Amino acid sequence: MRADVAIHGAGPVGCALALLLRRQGRAAVLVQQREAAARSFRPAFRPLALSHASRLILERAGAWRALAVTPIAAIHVSQQRGFGRACMSAADAGVPALGYVLDYGTLLDALLARVREARVPVQSEPVEALLAVHAEGTSEEASRKDYRQQAVVAEVQTRPGATTTAWERFTPEGPLALLPIAGKYGVVWSARPERARELCDADESRFLAALAQAFGRRAGAFVAAGARARLPLSLRLRSERTGERAAYVGNAAQTLHPVAGQGLNLGLRDAWDLAQVLQGAPDPGDARVLQAFAALRRFDATATVRITDFLAGAFLGESPLRGLTRGMGLTALDICLPARRFFARRMIYGASALP
Numbered sequence: 001m002r003a004d005v006a007i008h009g010a011g012p013v014g015c016a017l018a019l020l021l022r023r024q025g026r027a028a029v030l031v032q033q034r035e036a037a038a039r040s041f042r043p044a045f046r047p048l049a050l051s052h053a054s055r056l057i058l059e060r061a062g063a064w065r066a067l068a069v070t071p072i073a074a075i076h077v078s079q080q081r082g083f084g085r086a087c088m089s090a091a092d093a094g095v096p097a098l099g100y101v102l103d104y105g106t107l108l109d110a111l112l113a114r115v116r117e118a119r120v121p122v123q124s125e126p127v128e129a130l131l132a133v134h135a136e137g138t139s140e141e142a143s144r145k146d147y148r149q150q151a152v153v154a155e156v157q158t159r160p161g162a163t164t165t166a167w168e169r170f171t172p173e174g175p176l177a178l179l180p181i182a183g184k185y186g187v188v189w190s191a192r193p194e195r196a197r198e199l200c201d202a203d204e205s206r207f208l209a210a211l212a213q214a215f216g217r218r219a220g221a222f223v224a225a226g227a228r229a230r231l232p233l234s235l236r237l238r239s240e241r242t243g244e245r246a247a248y249v250g251n252a253a254q255t256l257h258p259v260a261g262q263g264l265n266l267g268l269r270d271a272w273d274l275a276q277v278l279q280g281a282p283d284p285g286d287a288r289v290l291q292a293f294a295a296l297r298r299f300d301a302t303a304t305v306r307i308t309d310f311l312a313g314a315f316l317g318e319s320p321l322r323g324l325t326r327g328m329g330l331t332a333l334d335i336c337l338p339a340r341r342f343f344a345r346r347m348i349y350g351a352s353a354l355p
């Protein structure tokens, strides 16, 4: 089979790109590993916070309406064992919601259904194409910085139930996020590997007690927890996002720490910018087209990598002086509307030119 563009990897970013290209009338093929291999990759539960910019991209890909999401009206940021907190609202950023939460599997199923409806060809055999887009997820070839943290992921029930506030709490061991999802919370808790193992192996009541101790009672009482999973965290970066007749998008280009929920949002902006650059290009694999793509993505990707890398480490440790500085930073953010607006819009849109 021959195609203009072969997209390797039918994860969220590969599917979104395939749909965007389909809308342009570009002959694109999705190349996915066999069913069994793809299933073994899929996490049992992973809460994803999609930004307003990601919503716009998925709307333009024709994939938004089918999604059942929980909107985030406000985000509350605080630090354990230290003063200071910052609250950001959708109104601060001038958007209907700061983000939208759903499970990875729900998003992927909806995107794959849309791919079928749009009749994008999907196959498991190699395809000859003018451009190969790599969207296979984290690459072993990429450089690696180990955060020496693991993310513990679980769904928890609180009393009262979750509404539309998301919580990010920085603990001396790593960031702890609570994302509202259908009346419950999706927990993503980064901690040292030994502690993460302890949290995963603990029985439900001990896990809930540890969560209450780290988080406090702001979100209510923690009353039940679903199955827990843990995964190691590292920053993976490809030195070049293009090669000969090749482009890299999403986690295949950069895999980030999950703090502040930026990885997929950045990957969707990769897909959007690549689709814009390819629009009308007679040869999608032409070196000039790929250079334009690399140039367009450089600033957004570099800035987002730096922010998440900074946040992953900035709140670690128990130093009183650093705690004081962080507390002052959070307080300043909380009382200064222009700073809050800038920060919120930066996290929503990245540095990309999305409207």
Ligand SMILES: Cc1cc2nc3c(=O)[nH]c(=O)nc-3n(C[C@H](O)[C@H](O)[C@H](O)COP(=O)(O)OP(=O)(O)OC[C@H]3O[C@@H](n4cnc5c(N)ncnc54)[C@H](O)[C@@H]3O)c2cc1C
Pocket: 008, 009, 010, 011, 012, 013, 014, 031, 032, 033, 037, 038, 039, 041, 046, 047, 048, 049, 050, 135, 136, 137, 138, 151, 153, 188, 231, 249, 250, 251, 252, 258, 260, 261, 262, 263, 264, 265, 266, 267
């Ligand atoms: C705990 C946790 C929480 C997160 N929370 C958020 C969040 O709130 N917001 C956010 O924006 N991001 C979040 N992320 C990051 C987000 O999950 C990833 O950035 C996103 O899944 C990347 O999508 P992708 O399509 O690039 O890659 P993947 O999701 O990794 O998908 C890649 C696909 O390619 C397939 N594949 C692999 N190898 C091949 C091959 N050789 N040939 C063909 N196909 C192949 C795989 O089967 C898979 O389907 C989180 C990550 C973690 C770990």
